[in-house]
Amino acid sequence: MSEQQGLGIGTDEWVAQHEKRLARRSGLLGILDLLNQKVSPAIRYGILGVAAIAFGLFVDDFYLQRIAANLGVFLILTLGLNVVMGFAGLLDLGFVAFFGFGAYAYALTSSGHLNQHWPTYLSVPAIVIVTAFLGYLVSLPSRRLFGDYLAIVTLFFGQVFIQLIISSDSITFPGNEESTDITGGSNGIPGLDPFVLFGYKFKGAADYYWLLLVILVFLIIAIIRVDRTRVGRAWKTVREDSLASQAMGIKVNNLKMLAFIVGAAIAGLAGTIFAGIQNSVFINGFDMPLLTLIYAAVILGGSGSIPGSILGAFVMSVLPEILRVQNYSEILFLSVLILTIAVLGKSWKKFAFNIALVVLIGFLVKVIVSALNIATTPAATWAIAPVSKALQHWLVIPQSRLLWGNIGFVLLISLIAYYSIAKEKIKFYLLPLITYVAIFVWEDRLVIEPNTTRQLIIGMLLVVLMIVRPQGFLGKTRVEVL
Amino acid sequence: MLEFKKVTMQFGALKSVSELDITVNKGEIVSVIGPNGAGKTTLFNVVTGIYTPTEGDVLLEGKSIAGKDPAIINRLGIARTFQNVRLFLNMSVIENVMAATYAQTKSNIFSSALGLPSSRREEREVRARAEELLSFFGTRLTGYRWEQPAYSLSYANRRRLEIARALATNPKVLLLDEPAAGMNPKETQEITEVIERLRTEKDLTILVIEHDMHVVEGISDRVIALDHGVKIAEGDFDSVATHPDVVEAYLGKGSADRK
Numbered sequence: 001m002s003e004q005q006g007l008g009i010g011t012d013e014w015v016a017q018h019e020k021r022l023a024r025r026s027g028l029l030g031i032l033d034l035l036n037q038k039v040s041p042a043i044r045y046g047i048l049g050v051a052a053i054a055f056g057l058f059v060d061d062f063y064l065q066r067i068a069a070n071l072g073v074f075l076i077l078t079l080g081l082n083v084v085m086g087f088a089g090l091l092d093l094g095f096v097a098f099f100g101f102g103a104y105a106y107a108l109t110s111s112g113h114l115n116q117h118w119p120t121y122l123s124v125p126a127i128v129i130v131t132a133f134l135g136y137l138v139s140l141p142s143r144r145l146f147g148d149y150l151a152i153v154t155l156f157f158g159q160v161f162i163q164l165i166i167s168s169d170s171i172t173f174p175g176n177e178e179s180t181d182i183t184g185g186s187n188g189i190p191g192l193d194p195f196v197l198f199g200y201k202f203k204g205a206a207d208y209y210w211l212l213l214v215i216l217v218f219l220i221i222a223i224i225r226v227d228r229t230r231v232g233r234a235w236k237t238v239r240e241d242s243l244a245s246q247a248m249g250i251k252v253n254n255l256k257m258l259a260f261i262v263g264a265a266i267a268g269l270a271g272t273i274f275a276g277i278q279n280s281v282f283i284n285g286f287d288m289p290l291l292t293l294i295y296a297a298v299i300l301g302g303s304g305s306i307p308g309s310i311l312g313a314f315v316m317s318v319l320p321e322i323l324r325v326q327n328y329s330e331i332l333f334l335s336v337l338i339l340t341i342a343v344l345g346k347s348w349k350k351f352a353f354n355i356a357l358v359v360l361i362g363f364l365v366k367v368i369v370s371a372l373n374i375a376t377t378p379a380a381t382w383a384i385a386p387v388s389k390a391l392q393h394w395l396v397i398p399q400s401r402l403l404w405g406n407i408g409f410v411l412l413i414s415l416i417a418y419y420s421i422a423k424e425k426i427k428f429y430l431l432p433l434i435t436y437v438a439i440f441v442w443e444d445r446l447v448i449e450p451n452t453t454r455q456l457i458i459g460m461l462l463v464v465l466m467i468v469r470p471q472g473f474l475g476k477t478r479v480e481v482l
Numbered sequence: 483m484l485e486f487k488k489v490t491m492q493f494g495a496l497k498s499v500s501e502l503d504i505t506v507n508k509g510e511i512v513s514v515i516g517p518n519g520a521g522k523t524t525l526f527n528v529v530t531g532i533y534t535p536t537e538g539d540v541l542l543e544g545k546s547i548a549g550k551d552p553a554i555i556n557r558l559g560i561a562r563t564f565q566n567v568r569l570f571l572n573m574s575v576i577e578n579v580m581a582a583t584y585a586q587t588k589s590n591i592f593s594s595a596l597g598l599p600s601s602r603r604e605e606r607e608v609r610a611r612a613e614e615l616l617s618f619f620g621t622r623l624t625g626y627r628w629e630q631p632a633y634s635l636s637y638a639n640r641r642r643l644e645i646a647r648a649l650a651t652n653p654k655v656l657l658l659d660e661p662a663a664g665m666n667p668k669e670t671q672e673i674t675e676v677i678e679r680l681r682t683e684k685d686l687t688i689l690v691i692e693h694d695m696h697v698v699e700g701i702s703d704r705v706i707a708l709d710h711g712v713k714i715a716e717g718d719f720d721s722v723a724t725h726p727d728v729v730e731a732y733l734g735k736g737s738a739d740r741k
Contacts, residue, residue, distance in 0.1 A: 222595035223595075226591055229601060230584060231590065231591045236570065236577070240572055245581075247532075247553075247562055248585075248647065248648075249584060250553055250581070
């Protein structure tokens with residue numbers, strides 16, 4: 001304890017407490033931090049496991065089972081990408097091609113398309129191994145690359161895969177007159193065999209759900225163990241400083257290749273199960289939109305964090321489904337909005353004041369509108385969902401909804417843009433105004449167009465989260481140079 | 483132990499190191515001094531395989547290592563620290579050291595994933611070894627510090643951790659690039675003692691780049707002065723420090739006469 005004497009600024013102790021000082025935040029974020037510290041990982045995984053089992057046992061709604069199974073597949077993908085990007089720090093934009101390869105390989109070995117019906121216990125492991133080998137092949141030219149260079153090369157491989165699948169519907173082999181249809185081109189391959197394991201033929205999403213649950217348990221345990229031991233540590237050194245890593249005897253190129261291979265194998269496995277659930281494969285399911293979603297999930301949860309990946313996958317795959325239902329999407333929209341105010345307000349006092357102002361603005365607008373005799377849409381036509389009903393005596397929707405909605409939308413964007421550069425004092429009064437306009441635009445315009453709105457909300461969530469917490473929900477703040 | 487034979491390192495038209503002959507004997511502590519841009523760090527980068535020498539050869543225990551992969555050279559027994567301290571900042575202190583045992587450990591991705599006994603045993607051994615290495619610096623890097631991220635360390639502790647990390651690779655030759663840079667007089671005195679202990683306790687041959695002449699005087703069996711990539715003096719500290727060419731390199735032409 002020789003260093004206890006100097007607790008002044010600049011000493012080690014002070015630096016050491018740096019994180020703790022940051023963590024003591026007030027308001028909503030403070031509570032979140034506290035929860036994050038107090039609940040041990042074992043309890044979190046336990047709760048998650050129990051919830052997952054309960055879901056499998058008690059939910060027999062087909063639609064929900066389907067969502068859960070898709071979530072399972074998405075989770076495997078996210079965990080796989082987390083190995084490649086989170087642990088080893090490789091920006092692999094061809095990741096989703098391995099998923100597609102797994103799915104197509106399963107389709108070709110388990111359907112009437114090429115008249116191959118391999119048993120599941122043979123086809124799935126074989127496909128995983130072949131996908132891993134494919135990952136090895138892709139890593140050969142990519143192993144010396146980092147960052148954006150690697151991203152470009154892997155993006156190329158991903159696109160090559162898509163083009164190959166699309167154009168492999170009429171291949172003429174030497175010696176043959178007629179062309180052969182291998183991949184079904186852009187029509188895909190329908191009518192796949194379901195999984196058959198231990199003599200049990202999988203009937204629907206619920207069966208795949210249990211399989212996925214078992215796989216996920218093993219996968220998560222395996223990844224946590226690898227992360228904590230020799231290979232995981234070496235991956236992290238590659239991510240941190242590959243030159244120093246080499247100087248410490250770590251063969252950086254080999255480790256990058258290994259990360260690629262592991263990621264590919266995991267994605268390939270996810271692909272086979274996905275094909276099984278879907279009963280069919282189509283190439284447009286393996287393109288950029290899915291890649292973006294997986295990346296968003298990993299980054300949202302916190303790159304490199306396993307619980308983060310799980311949370312991120314959950315948000316990115318369940319959220320779009322929730323947003324399909326107007327009432328849910330409305331509740332979600334309002335909660336996100338209120339959360340945003342709470343976070344931006346920094347303290348509970350300011351938060352309460354903000355909300356009060358929003359309410360006030362609402363009634364003020366109502367008074368003005370009735371004074372000016374502007375024609376309104378009767379509440380009965382727009383206030384249908386419970387949340388809108390609650391708002392019907394407060395909010396005014398004008399008769400020409402489209403016009404005012406568009407004006408409101410432009411106003412909203414301008415206000416938000418101004419907010420980002422406004423002075424602290426102005427910000428304080430601007431926030432309630434923005435909130436009111438946001439609610440108005442939502443009820444007036446966005447509710448009518450759920451598809452666009454869905455995208456908008458996901459985008460909004462990502463923007464807000466990345467501003468408030470750039471390291472992701474459960475990620476650690478990373479220090480680059482200090 | 484370590485031999486440079488007419489090593490030349492050329493970047494375009496610039497000869498950073500030019501036909502350099504240096505021999506470092508086993509168990510020796512040799513300091514390399516010289517003004518900025520003299521080619522000292524380039525020399526280190528050539529030895530550790532970051533650069534391949536344009537001409538000439540580097541021998542470790544009589545075998546050529548020039549142009550080999552940095553990881554291979556490290557495995558052959560050369561470890562280094564960096565002038566600008568390149569730790570794995572977002573990993574914990576002990577992880578930094580544990581990671582450097584990579585080349586001497588065996589558990590692969592499968593044995594780790596399955597949690598096989600061999601993997602667990604190795605993990606315990608690696609941890610014990612890392613703890614032991616960190617205790618080399620007294621209590622400065624022990625106890626509660628093990629689990630702290632490396633970026634939370636003070637500058638001096640980062641330099642110590644970097645030495646511990648280099649030791650974890652089990653080197654025969656240790657290259658220290660400005661180990662005392664940024665340290666206060668007390669810490670400088672301490673690092674001088676540490677370097678001496680590294681030789682006696684860890685049985686190392688040490689090559690040091692250092693600007694602090696008190697450190698150089700305190701540790702060196704032999705001093706080599708470089709300027710513009712050429713060796714201008716070699717010998718014990720006193721003879722090199724008073725050598726006219728060395729004085730000229732540091733202070734400019736004519737300063738030796740004025741004195």
